[in-house]
Amino acid sequence: QLSNIKIGQRVEIKVDAYPKKIFTGSVQSIFPSSGARLSILPPENATGNFTKVVQRIPVKIQFKSGPTNLLRSGMSAAPTILIDN
Numbered sequence: 001q002l003s004n005i006k007i008g009q010r011v012e013i014k015v016d017a018y019p020k021k022i023f024t025g026s027v028q029s030i031f032p033s034s035g036a037r038l039s040i041l042p043p044e045n046a047t048g049n050f051t052k053v054v055q056r057i058p059v060k061i062q063f064k065s066g067p068t069n070l071l072r073s074g075m076s077a078a079p080t081i082l083i084d085n
Helices: none
Strands: 010-015 018-030 059-063 077-081
Touching: 010 059
Parallel strands: none
Antiparallel strands: 010 018, 010 077, 018 059
């Protein structure tokens, strides 16, 4: 999924508190590593067994339209990055 994401791509953001409103934005940056890699206590498996851990790469999205003053910290949002073929 990450290989198709590029800086500047358009993003549609749906916020559950406003079901009829679609906010728009663009990808501003892609973090160079996963959040787990740089955490204070990174997850490590001491037994030596392989454990697959989901890695999430943070992507910064800049809002372009809509009254962003309606948004509050902690609201549930579902961003969709529009991939141009």
